[in-house]
Amino acid sequence: MELKNTKYYDDQTLKRWIGDDSLNDELATRANKIRREIYGDKVYVRGLIEFSNICKNNCYYCGIRGANKNIARYRLSTEEIIATADLGYDLGYRTIVLQGGEDAYYTDDIFVSIIEEIKGHHPDIAITLSLGERSYESYKRLYIAGADRYLLREETSDKDHYYKLHPRDMSFEARRKALFNLKEIGYQVGGGFMVGSPYQTDDMIIKDLRFLQELEPAMIGIGPYLTQHDTPFRDFSNGSYRKTLRLISILRILFPYALIPSTTSLGTIDPRGREEGLKAGANVLMPNLSPTSVRESYALYDNKICTGEEAAECRACLEVRVKNAGFRIVSARGDVISYNKETRRYN
């Protein structure tokens, strides 16, 4: 798929935009104009199934890191995952996101059977995976089985910063390689980063934007860094709400074609965060479909919203929020719009 149309702005301009809190309205107006030209008032919804909170890794910012002994761990069975996807389909979702920690219990064979079963029930549904780093062969098998998209945030494009956020048994290079592997295989790839993560500077954010311009992902997910009380970063402050909104606008200006979610973390840091994210240029929401019995245990950060509502309630609540923000939820796969270099138009 040819995207090839990121917009170039020099570092000085980006630095001014990123750092100036008074520019939110101006950037949002520009971003919203671009988004309406390309995607209209459509908001795509992705039904999120958090299938396991077991993870072998120990990212310093993450509440479900392997070393955290203070949370109840869970795994959804194959049957539970498929039943949740069926429920999502009945509620109108045409994209299902399977997200979990890096949990070796779920082998390629297990994922292949889950993907094939969901696609067998619903050929018109898109499946997005968010399973962390796996081998090239594994990514390929899951793609051939029917997975369409893959979310894997790079989190930072500064190597020193990477090792301030992650222990040394994780690899900066492996993360970047995985993203390019996914793209080569044919997935619609999603990258992204936290805004205001510990030790992050505006220059690092510019590096991230440059990396994303090199990667040209179909989806870019950013949200404010939010502290979780059981992590080594428990004493750091949350990222800035306004800066996150501003960066959503900057992403829309730089990546006109992209699918950009207004994240749950944005809704956690401010009650109107998801609506404001849409107004700033986002065009995707990822409501939780996971069974309510396990939602509290997927505690990536503190005070996460929507852990009590049933899936149908979430859907109804979002319809109202999106409408009030001036947009419209559509029941569609919501694939990325690609750019045709010859016609200079988005297909």
Ligand code: SF4
């Ligand atoms: S961020 Fe992802 S890989 Fe890192 S500890 Fe959390 S679930 Fe595991």
